[in-house]
Amino acid sequence: MRVVFLGAPGVGKGTQAELVASTYHIPKISTGDLLRSAVSQKTPLGLEAKQFMDRGDLVPDQVVIGLVEEKISSPEGAHGFILDGFPRTVAQADELSKQLEAKDASLDKVIYFVIPREEIVRRLSGRRSCSKCPAVFHVEFVPPKVAGQCDECEGELIQRNDDKKETVESRLSVYEEQTMPLIHYYKQRSLLEELDGSGSVETVQSRLLALFPAP
Ligand SMILES: [Zn+2]
DSSP: OEEEEEEOTTSOHHHHHHHHHHHHTOOEEEHHHHHHHHHHTTOHHHHHHHHHHHTTOOOOHHHHHHHHHHHHHSGGGTTOEEEESOOOSHHHHHHHHHHHHHTTOOOOEEEEEEOOHHHHHHHHHTEEEESSSSOEEETTTBOOSBTTBOTTTOOBEEOOGGGSHHHHHHHHHHHHHHHHHHHHHHHHTTOEEEEEOOSOHHHHHHHHHTTSOOO
């Protein structure tokens, strides 16, 4: 089973990807994880990526694609994979399809997680982080025992700039604008399945698993 999960930040696709990956015993591949592990293991691509990251630059497509290629060609990826948040561009999608073709393989599905915009904003802008320790809360879903105060260390809870409503709104607009060509690309190839990502983790998971053959 070779699947791509697409969706804006905050749709919960990472959590769902983990659940599906463990159900089907296939790896969940996210470029963030790949980069972190290549850098810490000092692989050739990892060392190359690190040069860009140290300068605060974006890691170029070729390096990211190389890391994905390594992973899907490894024994671990032999029976399939879930790509979480990759590809991001049509160029990456083309490259991925070429690599798979070279192995006589192809993608089975691209799942596009869709949630009403207000709900994503509610999920993301409700996050509160401790100013003293790594604890994270949510005003609605994971509220602290005392409002505005960390359960772990009693530090003051703050809303990070990234989680402010305006920032979330503009990140979503950027995401939508960048992703539309990709959605169109997969739609044209009859690979795209839209998935309603609203509701609890369990509800979304049962909708999702209904799209796949029984494990
Ligand atoms: Zn704390």
